Amino acid sequence: MTMRVAVTVNGTEYAREVEPRLLLIHFLRDELGLTGSHWGCDTSNCGSCVVWLDARPVKSCTVLAAMADGRSVRTVEGLEQDGRLDPVQEGFIECHGLQCGFCTPGMLMTARWLLDHHPDPAEAEIREVISGQICRCTGYENIVRSVRWAAKHPRRDDRGEAEAAG
Amino acid sequence: MQYMQVPSQVEYERATSVEHALSLLSRPDTRVVAGGHSIIPMMKLRLAQPEVLVDINELTELAFIKLAGGQLCVGALARHADLLDSAVAGELFPIFHDAERVVADPIVRLWGTVGGSLCQADPSEDLSAVFAAVRATAVIRGQDGDRMVPVREFHLGPYETVIGPGELLAEVRVPVQPGTGSAYEKVARRTGDWSVAAVGAVLRLGGSPGGKPGRPVVASAGLGLTAVGAEHFVAAEAEEFLLGRTADEESFAAAGAIAAEHCHPVADQRGPEDYKRHLVAELTTRALRRAAARAGRPS
Numbered sequence: 001m002t003m004r005v006a007v008t009v010n011g012t013e014y015a016r017e018v019e020p021r022l023l024l025i026h027f028l029r030d031e032l033g034l035t036g037s038h039w040g041c042d043t044s045n046c047g048s049c050v051v052w053l054d055a056r057p058v059k060s061c062t063v064l065a066a067m068a069d070g071r072s073v074r075t076v077e078g079l080e081q082d083g084r085l086d087p088v089q090e091g092f093i094e095c096h097g098l099q100c101g102f103c104t105p106g107m108l109m110t111a112r113w114l115l116d117h118h119p120d121p122a123e124a125e126i127r128e129v130i131s132g133q134i135c136r137c138t139g140y141e142n143i144v145r146s147v148r149w150a151a152k153h154p155r156r157d158d159r160g161e162a163e164a165a166g
Numbered sequence: 167m168q169y170m171q172v173p174s175q176v177e178y179e180r181a182t183s184v185e186h187a188l189s190l191l192s193r194p195d196t197r198v199v200a201g202g203h204s205i206i207p208m209m210k211l212r213l214a215q216p217e218v219l220v221d222i223n224e225l226t227e228l229a230f231i232k233l234a235g236g237q238l239c240v241g242a243l244a245r246h247a248d249l250l251d252s253a254v255a256g257e258l259f260p261i262f263h264d265a266e267r268v269v270a271d272p273i274v275r276l277w278g279t280v281g282g283s284l285c286q287a288d289p290s291e292d293l294s295a296v297f298a299a300v301r302a303t304a305v306i307r308g309q310d311g312d313r314m315v316p317v318r319e320f321h322l323g324p325y326e327t328v329i330g331p332g333e334l335l336a337e338v339r340v341p342v343q344p345g346t347g348s349a350y351e352k353v354a355r356r357t358g359d360w361s362v363a364a365v366g367a368v369l370r371l372g373g374s375p376g377g378k379p380g381r382p383v384v385a386s387a388g389l390g391l392t393a394v395g396a397e398h399f400v401a402a403e404a405e406e407f408l409l410g411r412t413a414d415e416e417s418f419a420a421a422g423a424i425a426a427e428h429c430h431p432v433a434d435q436r437g438p439e440d441y442k443r444h445l446v447a448e449l450t451t452r453a454l455r456r457a458a459a460r461a462g463r464p465s
Contacts, residue, residue, distance in 0.1 A: 020178035066178040132271020
């Protein structure tokens, strides 16, 4: 038994015939080949699979692909715009916010959402918002620094054009 | 691809209105999915194997939090994050904000719903004790109309509620009374974990007829207990004890001891029975202390 599921992922619409029980994380990784989102604990504890569903982060191991039908999803692949990394991605590079990188896609998606709503979050706010996501490498310290870096270097929409022109 | 955990086979239906949802739910072996953070893990573990899932996420008419007719009305589809962000809920019942800060984690709270928490009827779930403490009423919608069930009669046992086939929890209503203070105290092993034990307290204070001046007495008390096997999540004996007593440390500590004595915790990986009883006594005292302080604050 399958059903047609159409999801707009990072601005592109994809439609697939899938079982209604297929989880969104597997839809993204195995049906669409978007392997940036990581499949971790499978129990909504670790947060490696966090993507945005209609502009809110969600643990995609605990959502059916069917529930995303007709909705939009943003994954880590959608952070980069016109060949430029998102400030949160730059922050993770600048501040060594990852080691093995497994938790990183989820951390990046949550961090982007936090900064969209709280452009200048305190360290405690950053720690709170990622409290449902697990990193076994960094001890979180560098993740917090990375998000703070991104907060201090917000994207100016004209910057890219100026650089391109220059 | 070999998946670790695959939900059981299921049909998927998306409700486009409450009436549509009620019609879909009248089919046998149907379950509601909203945030999905209870039913989907249950399906992975084969603790639930419904034939049909009815997705109610589009029923935004059930996502409200509002004050109406002297009651705080919380729609079943209100997300945990909505309740945490609600100024009116936090002002009237700080217990909701206390509890919502410690329900799961911030990302789960964006999707998990108030109605889902109540209907999951997990003995360790926080909001059941909170709504029991504030003596809320559940509004259950069926094809023949609404029926009202006190939250203290809503749960029949673990994972079991009074909601029948073809019915849907629509909202929860909480009576608002001036001079009420409330608080929730939880001990968990780590962020996002279930409670080892938790206690919600609601107090309304009155004057002390014939008593010492300036010593308020308890005019009404609500005590909800999480994860310790309390019937209907309530510490009824401790509530009764508190009525008419001076609202002071001595009464609160005695109420804590009574609550600890009458609940039924079981030893599990979160702790032995005597530790959980100790927590109930201590958390009851703390929750009552904070509730009393908040009740005394002019609104």
